[in-house]
Amino acid sequence: MRWKPLVVQSEDAGGGLVVTVGHPLADAYLEFLRARARPNTILAIAFDLKVFFTEVDKTPARVTSSDVMAFITQQRSGDIEVSKVVPIDRSGGLSPRTIRRRLSSVSGFYAYLMVRDDTSVSRNPVPRGLVTRRERSGPKRRAPLVRTPVTLPRVLSPVEVDALVAALRTDRDRAMIDAMLLGGLRRCEVLGLRLEDVRVGERRLFVVEGKGGRQRLVPISNRFLDVVGRYLDHERPDGAATDRVFVVLKGPRRGLPLSASGLDEIMRGARRRAGLEHASCHELRHTCLTRLREAGMSIEALQAQAGHASIETTRIYLHLTNDWLAGEYRKASEVIDTQNMAAGTE
Numbered sequence: 001m002r003w004k005p006l007v008v009q010s011e012d013a014g015g016g017l018v019v020t021v022g023h024p025l026a027d028a029y030l031e032f033l034r035a036r037a038r039p040n041t042i043l044a045i046a047f048d049l050k051v052f053f054t055e056v057d058k059t060p061a062r063v064t065s066s067d068v069m070a071f072i073t074q075q076r077s078g079d080i081e082v083s084k085v086v087p088i089d090r091s092g093g094l095s096p097r098t099i100r101r102r103l104s105s106v107s108g109f110y111a112y113l114m115v116r117d118d119t120s121v122s123r124n125p126v127p128r129g130l131v132t133r134r135e136r137s138g139p140k141r142r143a144p145l146v147r148t149p150v151t152l153p154r155v156l157s158p159v160e161v162d163a164l165v166a167a168l169r170t171d172r173d174r175a176m177i178d179a180m181l182l183g184g185l186r187r188c189e190v191l192g193l194r195l196e197d198v199r200v201g202e203r204r205l206f207v208v209e210g211k212g213g214r215q216r217l218v219p220i221s222n223r224f225l226d227v228v229g230r231y232l233d234h235e236r237p238d239g240a241a242t243d244r245v246f247v248v249l250k251g252p253r254r255g256l257p258l259s260a261s262g263l264d265e266i267m268r269g270a271r272r273r274a275g276l277e278h279a280s281c282h283e284l285r286h287t288c289l290t291r292l293r294e295a296g297m298s299i300e301a302l303q304a305q306a307g308h309a310s311i312e313t314t315r316i317y318l319h320l321t322n323d324w325l326a327g328e329y330r331k332a333s334e335v336i337d338t339q340n341m342a343a344g345t346e
Helices: 024-033 039-056 065-077 096-115 158-166 171-183 187-191 222-234 260-274 281-294 299-306 316-320 324-344
Strands: 008-011 017-020 204-207 216-219
Touching: 017 024, 017 039, 024 039, 024 096, 039 065, 039 096, 065 096, 158 171, 158 260, 171 187, 171 222, 171 260, 171 281, 187 260, 187 281, 216 299, 260 281, 281 299, 281 316, 299 316
Parallel strands: none
Antiparallel strands: 008 017, 204 216
């Protein structure tokens, strides 16, 4: 009997998210991840496994590298039975980043099986890469199975920021946008803020649920503190059954923590009223970090503000700023011009 992957979400006795896909090995892997990854990450991996094993249509022990290569070709070409699989990211599975993430999820699953010495699986069918030509004395190199483009993130202009903020209807919404726009917080970090994390006296926010489980303290503008203070005094329901800062203001879920989909809906409404074609939560974060770099914040301080594990991730904001590259070019051009003049006088 063939395995038909199906993502099922439930809660354990403690209210934690439990995700299964209907196969004992895959479900054991997802249970293993509960102590290592955030719920959204586990859910994304579950959907990736569903997509892969639905399209490959084999049990884990029978999957070969040939199946993986055929899966890559299928995903690139868009030859996907949409009725069978609804991707979590709505990408249709054709984005190089999406394909690479799915391969990573599948590879991690097989790495888990190898570590636990599962006798039904003898090797990881996901190749590490393709061997490339190399010099005799050089190290062995591999090209990635899927190349992903390196693109610059979009940022909002001051006019677009003003239009978006003017389109917001509540101080709660303004405070959430300011946390991203002035503090550089991620969407999940904004929604994860607790009342005790807003340290007014220090003018800082304590980010408990940062990416990769990394916590950090970040300075925040007085504007955010003023707006969040008005929200807490006049809008947040009394006796809300949560210590999360941002909660639902109306309807049957009034007083419960605001969800990611709820924040996205707020952003869509504000974007529509402002007449903007783009303005996502992540673009607000990019806008904040770009403006901080333009204002002279060092790359190391920017890394701490953003919560990046590697400074290489932060370096992209060097290329987003308007004056950094132009300034470096002018300095180099002046040196070249001086050398040429000196050579001409010899």
